Amino acid sequence: MRLCLLFSLSCLLSGILPNLSATETKRPNILFFFADDMGRYGSLYQHLDGKGTVNDLIKTPNIDRIAKEGVLFKNAHVCAPSCTPCRSSLLSGQYFWRTGRAAILQGAVWDSKIPAYPLLLKDAGYHLGKSFKVWSPGSPADAPYGGQAHAFQQSGSRVNQFSETVTQLVAGGKEIEAAKAEIYAEVAGNFDSFIAARPEGRPFCYWYGPTNVHRKWTKGSAKALWGMDPEELKGKMPSFLPDVPEVREDLADYFGEIMAFDACIGVHLKKLEAMGELENTLVVVSGDHGAPGFPHGKCNLYDFGTHVTLAVRGAGTIAGRVVDDFVNLMDLAPTFLETGGVTPPAVMTGRSLVPLLKSSKSGQIDPSRNAVITGRERHVESAREGYLPYPQRALRTADYLYILNFKPDRMPMGDAGKMDAGVTELTENTHVSFADMDSSPTKAWLIGERNTPQWQQHFNWAFALRPKEELYAIGKDPFEIHNVAKNPDYATIRDQMRERLMAELTKTQDPRVVNGGAFFETAPMAGPLPADVNKPKRAKGKKK
Numbered sequence: 001m002r003l004c005l006l007f008s009l010s011c012l013l014s015g016i017l018p019n020l021s022a023t024e025t026k027r028p029n030i031l032f033f034f035a036d037d038m039g040r041y042g043s044l045y046q047h048l049d050g051k052g053t054v055n056d057l058i059k060t061p062n063i064d065r066i067a068k069e070g071v072l073f074k075n076a077h078v079c080a081p082s083c084t085p086c087r088s089s090l091l092s093g094q095y096f097w098r099t100g101r102a103a104i105l106q107g108a109v110w111d112s113k114i115p116a117y118p119l120l121l122k123d124a125g126y127h128l129g130k131s132f133k134v135w136s137p138g139s140p141a142d143a144p145y146g147g148q149a150h151a152f153q154q155s156g157s158r159v160n161q162f163s164e165t166v167t168q169l170v171a172g173g174k175e176i177e178a179a180k181a182e183i184y185a186e187v188a189g190n191f192d193s194f195i196a197a198r199p200e201g202r203p204f205c206y207w208y209g210p211t212n213v214h215r216k217w218t219k220g221s222a223k224a225l226w227g228m229d230p231e232e233l234k235g236k237m238p239s240f241l242p243d244v245p246e247v248r249e250d251l252a253d254y255f256g257e258i259m260a261f262d263a264c265i266g267v268h269l270k271k272l273e274a275m276g277e278l279e280n281t282l283v284v285v286s287g288d289h290g291a292p293g294f295p296h297g298k299c300n301l302y303d304f305g306t307h308v309t310l311a312v313r314g315a316g317t318i319a320g321r322v323v324d325d326f327v328n329l330m331d332l333a334p335t336f337l338e339t340g341g342v343t344p345p346a347v348m349t350g351r352s353l354v355p356l357l358k359s360s361k362s363g364q365i366d367p368s369r370n371a372v373i374t375g376r377e378r379h380v381e382s383a384r385e386g387y388l389p390y391p392q393r394a395l396r397t398a399d400y401l402y403i404l405n406f407k408p409d410r411m412p413m414g415d416a417g418k419m420d421a422g423v424t425e426l427t428e429n430t431h432v433s434f435a436d437m438d439s440s441p442t443k444a445w446l447i448g449e450r451n452t453p454q455w456q457q458h459f460n461w462a463f464a465l466r467p468k469e470e471l472y473a474i475g476k477d478p479f480e481i482h483n484v485a486k487n488p489d490y491a492t493i494r495d496q497m498r499e500r501l502m503a504e505l506t507k508t509q510d511p512r513v514v515n516g517g518a519f520f521e522t523a524p525m526a527g528p529l530p531a532d533v534n535k536p537k538r539a540k541g542k543k544k
Contacts, residue, residue: 026203026280027203027340027341028203028280028281028282028314028315028316028339028340029203029204029205029206029277029280029281029282029315030121030126030203030204030205030206030281030282030284030336030339030340031204031206031208031268031272031281031282031283031284032205032206032207032208032284032285032332032336033208033261033265033268033283033284033285033286034207034208034209034285034286034287034288035209035210035213035258035261035285035286035287035288036083036133036209036210036211036212036213036214036287036288037083037213037214037215037287037288037289037290037291037292037298038213038258038261038286038287038288038308038309039287039289039290039291039297039304039305039307039308039309040076040290040303040307040308040309041054041055041058041060041255041258041309042055042058042060042063042064042067042258042262042309043055043058043059043060043061043063043064044060044063044064044067044068044072044311048072048074048322052236053236054233054236054237054238054251054255056232056233056236057228057229057230057232057233057252057255058228058255058258058259059259059262060258060259060262061262061266062262062263062265062266062269063262063265063285063309063311065269066265066283066285066311066312066313067311067313068319068320069313069314069319069320070283070311070312070313070314070317070319070357071311071312071313071317071318071319071321071322071323071356071357072310072311072321072322072323073310073311073312073323073325073327074322074323074324075307075324075325075326075327075372075398076286076307076308076309076310076327076328076329077306077307077308077326077327077328077329077372077374077396078288078289078306078308078328078329078374079095079096079328079329079330079373079374079375080096080103080289080374080375080376080377081289081290081297081298081299081300081301081305081306081374081376082105082289082298082299082376082379083105083133083136083288083289084102084104084105084108084135084136084137084138085099085102085103085104085105085108085376085377086288086289086329087134087135087288088102088103088108088110088135088138088144089328089329089330089350090288090329090330090332090333091116091117091118091134091135091144091145091333092114092115092116092117092144092330092333092348093115093117093330093331093332093333093334093337093344093345093348093349093350094114094330094347094348094349094350095330095349095373095375095508095510096375096377097375097377097508097510097511097512098347098349098508098509098510099111099114100114101524101525102114102135102138103377103520103525104377104378104379104389104525105137105138105378105379105380106137106378106379106380106529107378107524107525107529107530108137108138108139109138109139109524110135110138110139110140110143110144112143114144115345115347115348116144116145116333117332117333117334117336117337118130118144118145118146118150118205118207119144119145119146120337120342120345121205121336121337121340121342122146122150122205124340124341124342125202125203126202126203126204126205126340127194127197127198127199127202127203127204127205128145128146128150128204128205128206129150129151129152129194129197129204129205129206129207130142130145130150130151130152130206130207130208130209131151131152131153131187131190131191131194131206131207131208131209131210132153132157132159132160132208132209132210132211133209133210133211134207134209145207152190152191152193152194152197153190154189154190154193155185155186155187155188155189155190155192155193156183156186156189156190157186158183158186159183159186159187159210159212159260159264160210160211160212161212162183162210162212162217162257162260163212163217163218163221163225163253163256163257163260164216164217164218165179165183166179166180166183166221166225167218167221167224167225169182170224176224176225180225180260180263183260184263184264184267187208187264187267187268188267188271191206191208191267191268191271192271194206195271195275203340205336205340208264208265208268210261210264212257212260212261213254213257213258213261213287214292215292215293215438215439215440216428216439216440217253217254217256217257218253219249219250219253219441220249220253221253221256221257222249222252222253222254222255222256223249223252225256226255226256226259228252228255228256229252230245230248230249230251230252231245231248233248233251233252234248237251238296238304238479239479239481240295240296240302240304240458240461240462240479240480240481241294241295241296241442241458242442242445242446242449242455242458244445246441246442246445247294247441247442247445249441250293250294250440250441250442251291251294251442254291254292265285269283278314279314279315280314280315281314281315282312282313282314282315282317282336282339283312283313283314284310284311284312284332285309285310285311285312286308286309286310286311286329286332287308287309288308288329289305289306289308290303290304290305290306290307290308291304292437292438292440293437293438293439293440293441293442293443294437294440294442294443295437295442295446295458295461295462296461296462296479296480298437298438299376299379299413299436299437300412301374301375301376301392301393301394301401301403302401302403302480303396303401303480304479304480306374306394306396308329310327310329312353312357315339316357316358317357317358318357318358318359318360321359321360321361321362322362322363323356323362323363323365324363324364324365324398325356325364325365325366325369325370326369326370326371326372326396326397326398327353327356327369327372328350328372328373328374330348330349330350331350331351331352331353332350332353333348333350334348334350334351334352335350335352335353335354335357337352338352338354339354349508351369356369370397370398371395371396371397371500372395372396373393373394373395373396373501373504373505374393374394374396375391375392375393375394375510375512376389376390376391376392377389377390377391377512377520377525378390378520378525378526379435379436380414380430380431380435380436387526387527387528387529388407388410388521388526388527389407389520389521389525389526390405390407390410390411390412390413390414390436391405391406391407391512391517391520392404392405392406393406393501393505393510393512394501395497395500395501395504397497398474399473399474399475400471400472400473400474400493400497401470401471401472401474401480402469402470402471402485402494402497402498402501403469403470403471404468404469404498404501405466405467405468405469405470406468406512406517408465408466408467408468409465411434411463411465412436412463412464412465412466413434413435413436413437413462413463414434414435414436414437415433415434415435416433416434416463417431417432417433417434417435418432418433419433419447419450421433423444423448426439426443426444426447426448427439427440427441427443427444433447434447434462434463437462437463443462446458446459446462446463447459461481467483467485467486469485469486469494469498470483470485471483471484471485471490471493471494471497472484473490
């Protein structure tokens with residue numbers, strides 16, 4: 001409540017309430033900032049969650065501004081904590097399991113018969129553009145966004161290797177801020193080119209999708225480039241992460257890349273203000289899942305893997321509010337369509353957020369938005385397991401997280417592989433061991449300490465077999481490490497959660513609950529990668 005009042009006061013003092021008269025006469029622009037692998041992080045969460053968390057270290061003034069001048073969604077989750085299926089869901093406005101071969105990462109193929117919001121907006125007269133990643137890996141690349149026909153990145157793409165590039169420029173003699181500015185100028189140039197290509201009088205729809213928040217980034221870059229001290233995280237780490245210098249530094253370096261993303265948001269906002277179009281632009285910022293290369297993060301249905309930032313401002317949004325409703329990122333497709341005056345196709349299972357954006361209320365607005373469902377199938381290939389997926393579905397409510405692991409005999413992060421590989425190889429090559437967790441210093445450290453009694457449980461939380469059912473009581477266990485699914489005191493809750501989850505999966509025709517999940521268990525959804533997918537050779541440390 002205190003944050004809501006602060007937001008409202010800030011909006012009133014700075015005169016930034018939406019210009020409703022402008023939005024009544026002109027279709028809004030849509031500007032979507034979507035960071036690869038960015039979970040729920042930002043300095044705004046210091047106010048929302050309180051001090052004493054990892055968000056104490058990070059500074060994101062531009063994301064904070066969007067939230068203060070608009071709406072911050074407290075309980076936004078991705079549909080799948082894996083980039084391609086998450087994006088398939090977001091672009092189609094449907095649960096990922098309804099997108100055919102786009103429901104997996106490796107081996108994904110887009111079905112052109114599936115309605116995608118960008119192409120529907122283009123057909124409705126919107127000037128369409130994007131920079132960097134929208135839908136990949138998959139074939140054809142960025143298909144639901146019109147492929148590369150709408151790409152604007154000729155000014156440069158070095159932002160996608162932000163810490164690496166800036167570190168190299170500094171080593172070559174540039175000052176840190178001058179090196180950063182050189183990268184920001186490329187970002188601005190790409191957006192300028194997009195705006196310059198817009199036909200007069202046309203609204204625009206632009207997707208900014210950098211990959212710098214995805215690994216790998218330069219070790220120690222948080223301190224070197226952003227002045228962050230990783231040791232300030234001591235005592236604030238979630239229970240499933242070892243609170244040791246190596247992991248603290250790794251997490252801080254990740255935050256540095258998010259701060260670079262935030263700075264690039266500021267570049268775009270400055271351009272919009274100069275154009276006089278900020279108030280008539282729906283500005284949205286989010287990420288496609290949790291942190292890569294950490295336990296509980298990317299490729300997991302725990303909050304650290306599915307819970308993401310979502311802040312929205314402009315185009316009639318009533319400012320200064322924090323919304324508690326549970327929302328799924330598939331809700332963005334019908335939101336963007338409704339904003340652009342296009343009726344969302346009936347096939348979409350997402351629900352427009354426009355009623356929440358234009359409400360004057362804070363807290364829980366729509367009582368029916370009291371839960372979110374997430375899931376996962378195949379992420380990357382795992383050789384010793386015959387390229388089989390690790391199928392999961394989950395139901396998250398305000399009080400509980402219930403996870404159903406359909407194949408508990410399979411390793412959740414893939415085969416152990418070469419656990420005795422050197423630290424450098426474990427840090428740089430995802431496929432050495434447990435391929436569904438990105439390579440990282442944290443992963444290498446955990447594997448190296450797996451036989452140390454103090455850290456065996458942390459290793460098991462990350463990599464060991466999991467039971468068919470998991471249930472976590474959020475109030476008592478916010479980091480979701482104590483499974484109470486077999487506790488008799490929670491039997492009724494477990495059964496109710498399972499029944500509710502299965503009802504939604506059945507209603508939405510999830511192939512995983514039909515014929516023993518045959519669709520996801522046979523080629524091309526499982527097994528060796530199909531020949532019709534152009535799989536590039538994977539270089540050591542290459543992003544996936």
